[in-house]
Amino acid sequence: MTFITMQNISKTFNGVKALNQVELSLNYGEALCLAGQNGCGKSTLIKILSGVYQPDEGAQIQIGASTYSKLKPEESIAKGIQVIYQDLALFPNLSVAENIAINAYREFGLVNKRQQYEIAQNVLESINASLDLNENVENLPVAEQQLVAICRALAQNAKLLIMDEPTASLTAKEVKDLLALVLKLKSKGISIIFVSHKLKEVMKVSDNVLVLKDGNMIGKYPIKEIDEKRLGFLMTGLEIDYQRLPLPDFSAKKNLLEVKNLSRANQYKDISFSVREGEILALTGLLGSGRTELCLSLFGITQPEQGEIFLNGEKLRLNTNRDAIAKGIAYVSEDRMSTGLIMPESIHNNIISAIFNKISDKYKIIDNKKAYKYSDDLIRSLKIKVSDPDLPVNTLSGGNAQRVSIAKWLAINPKLIILDSPTIGVDIANKEGIFRIVQSLSEQGIAVIFVTDEVEEAYYYSHRVLVMKKGRIIGDILPQEVSEEYIEEMIYENTK
Structure with missing residues (x-):
């Protein structure tokens, strides 16, 4: 039975069509994957459905028996439409119960604690879930915070859950649990819209996929009639064909980085490995295995309690990240929005932010001509799509913003660059582009360490794979000698 129909949905920003006559239909209990590259119009469509944006004239939105030309946020919520954004938008200093029943426990302006707990407990029981209702949300792991957000939506009588990148920060078991919950919600007649770049996961529970490209609707396809390769082509117009990197002969290359018996309490223990030039x-x-914690120590953000780090044979003492930068070590943060880039600042200023010493005269005044040459050269070489380098970074798509964060560190001419989860929130085409950049860096002799949750990335885009578990390295693998499944089994053994 049809729940929502959207017809002739267009949206224009400053003369540019973000959406062009898009159509969407959704049944009760249907799970729909909304797919497309960054900037294709997915977020705009969701914001029109949730009442944040108003469509251009001629739009028609039908929800149940009601018809609208545009929606207000309160009308959308009243019709049971709830959006769970990637940042979850919870109140970290409030309890689980307070977050779940945030809009449903006031009587005469006063908080009814008993009703608050009853609502929260009833919602959790309805999906066979359990959480400590008294625990502050800030103390919960991401997966449980996401469960709180889902329960909050259900407490407001959600009939449609729109989930933005729901599996981006979850472990394999947590992803499995989330997908099982989605199936349970579908069985209760609740509709789901997924926005995700992890197509393999959402295709397991989605009934259909709606593909957008450059603001246009490519089509709606039953999941049973499409595979990842076909979907990738529809989204990008490119044939994505994964091929393992050839393994160069590194025997003549010297070790650029050597790590010996590195340990830091409760984070990583007895870590030893080396990386050669290029x-x-x-x-x-898995998340929590110590990968990022190790990288932070290699960049001087934290200090190991035991062990040694050598770069080109020189023993390093990295008290701060400034020490690491001075030695030619760069680190592209996992969270580009809060720690990797200054989002309201310009693209140009972000790119030059680590090289003020290179572009300033003896009076510490920045030479603008030299500065813009640095940023323009990097924008061109990394193929960052930008109309004006003085625009804020937050105007860029996820893939282009990630390229800016890489450009910022390439400006220091690094010997070693560490990329922490470089493709989170990045679409298929931009993911390919980022790894082409990585391969180019390798060909220039720069050593690259990249952290990834995705076995496919590790297997196809690296010369060697280190597997970490509980703070230790449990595998040092050449992809050419094993299968992708072998690495996956090593990671997930005893965790399923």
């Missing part, structure tokens, strides 16, 4: 090393494992 080698691409993938660091993979």
Whole structure:
């Protein structure tokens, strides 16, 4: 039975069509994957459905028996439409119960604690879930915070859950649990719209996929009639054909980085490995395995309690990240929005932010001509799509913003660059582009370490794979000698 129909949906920003006569239909209990590259119009369509944006004239939106030319946020919520954004928008200093029943426990302006707990407990029981209702949300792991957000939506009588990148920060088991919950919600007649770049996961529970490209609707396809390769082509117009990197002969290359018996309490223990000039090393494992913590120590953000780090044979003492930068070590943060880039600042200013010493005269005044040459050269070489380098970074798509964060560190001419989860929130085409950049860096003799949750990335885009578990390296693997499944089994053994 049809729940929502959207017809002739267009949206224009400053003369540019973000959406052009898009149509969407959704049944009760249907799960729809909304697919497309960054900037294709997915977020705009969701914001029109949730009442944040108003469509151009001629739009028609039908929800149940009601018809609208445009929606207000309160009308959308009243019709049961709830959006769970990637940042979840919870109140971290409030309890689980308070977050779940945030809009449903006031009587005469006063908080009814008993009703608050009853609502929260009833919602959790309805999906066979359990959480400590008194625990502050800030103390919960991401997967449980996401469960709180889902329960909050259900407490407001959600009939449609729109989930933005729901599996981006989850472990394999947490992803499995989330997908099982989605199936349970579908069985209750609740509709789901997924926005995700992890197509393999959402295709397991989606009934249909709606593909957008450059603001246009390519089509709606039953999941049973499409595979990832076909979907990738529809989204990008490119044939995505994964092929393992050839393994160069590194025997004549010297070790650029050597790590010996590195340990830091409760984070990583007895870590030893080396990376040669031009080698691409993938660091993979479950969330919490110590990957990022190790990288932060290699960049001087934290200090190991035991062990040694050598760069080109020189023993390093990295008290701060400034020490690491001075030695030619760069680190592209996992969270580009809060720690990698200054989002309201210009693209140009972000790119030059680590090289003020190179572009300033003896009076510490920035030479603008030299500065813009640096940023323009990097924008061109990394193929960053930007109309004006003085525009804020937050005007860019996820893929282009990630390229800016890489450009910022390439400006220091690094010997070693560490990329922490470089493709999170990045679409298929931009993911390919980022790894082409990685391969180019390798060909220039720069050593690359990249952290990834995705075995496919580690297997196809690296020369060597280190697998971490519980703070230790449990595997040092050449992809040419094993299967993708072998690495996956090593990561997930005893966790399923």
